[in-house]
Amino acid sequence: MSIEETIIRIIKNAKRPVVLTGAGVSKESGIPTFRDAMDGLWAQYDPQQLATPRAFAQNPKLVWDWYEYRRGLVNHAKPNAGHITLAQMEKLYPKMWIITQNVDNLHEQAGSTRIIRLHGNIAETVCYNHCRGERIPIDKADFVWDADQSTPPRCPHCGGYLRPNVVWFEENLPAKAMQDAFNVATRCDVMLVVGTSGIVSPASDLPHVALHNGAALIEINPEESALTRYMDAHLKGASGVVLPSLLGMIS
Numbered sequence: 001m002s003i004e005e006t007i008i009r010i011i012k013n014a015k016r017p018v019v020l021t022g023a024g025v026s027k028e029s030g031i032p033t034f035r036d037a038m039d040g041l042w043a044q045y046d047p048q049q050l051a052t053p054r055a056f057a058q059n060p061k062l063v064w065d066w067y068e069y070r071r072g073l074v075n076h077a078k079p080n081a082g083h084i085t086l087a088q089m090e091k092l093y094p095k096m097w098i099i100t101q102n103v104d105n106l107h108e109q110a111g112s113t114r115i116i117r118l119h120g121n122i123a124e125t126v127c128y129n130h131c132r133g134e135r136i137p138i139d140k141a142d143f144v145w146d147a148d149q150s151t152p153p154r155c156p157h158c159g160g161y162l163r164p165n166v167v168w169f170e171e172n173l174p175a176k177a178m179q180d181a182f183n184v185a186t187r188c189d190v191m192l193v194v195g196t197s198g199i200v201s202p203a204s205d206l207p208h209v210a211l212h213n214g215a216a217l218i219e220i221n222p223e224e225s226a227l228t229r230y231m232d233a234h235l236k237g238a239s240g241v242v243l244p245s246l247l248g249m250i251s
């Protein structure tokens, strides 16, 4: 049996597939990945240096503006063929889960419903001080701006700065999402690892959890990642191309 036939058989027979997605799945929708070289205004900044509580404490307006820029990209983006194929696959596999590191809403927009978000949602804004205990989204209409707009908007409840509802480096992931992700990774029979460099933990631990529990691992990525060597197969290419052809082969 060829490697392709083996992959098709694995995916066809799957009962509880899990798809772990990263920034690469949204790249064909026009959203730069984290480790792409960026163009223009933001080329001089390292995204990883902006995505930390320390960066926000040092220069809140810079970090706020960077997320405003990314939010603008996300707001204009449409799901690509990769997102759409994953939504179609949910119909074939009613127990399928997507675990995403992405903070856009493109899986939802494509029609997927079983999604575990590990890193939050860029469309939402929360109080930096968590003044109400939880990360409760604050409506844009309630933002309080300083007259010169030289800072992020302020929380209408405590006057502290507002921030995007995303998980920065050095922050904990949402506990329930993390628990759910480990549960489904433990139980899955195949994990598709799509468009992630696999270097950010704990998301990058999930393929190992799946592997140790007997699942097959299949990667879809034009490049090698930190996880490639653990894979049963690496389908080299853009997810917007590889996923539709995979679905064509299994259906």
Ligand code: APR
Residues within 6 Å of the ligand: 021, 022, 023, 024, 025, 027, 028, 033, 034, 035, 036, 048, 051, 101, 102, 119, 167, 194, 195, 196, 197, 198, 199, 200, 220, 221, 222, 223, 224, 225, 237, 238, 239, 240
């Ligand atoms: N299709 C599939 N994969 C692609 C495509 C594409 N069209 N284009 C690029 N890729 C791959 C790259 O080869 C790379 O392996 O997507 C991956 C993107 O890697 P990163 O930028 O590191 O994104 P990700 O793995 O999602 O980052 C994890 O890091 O900064 C944090 O919180 C942020 O969620 C993010 C986390």
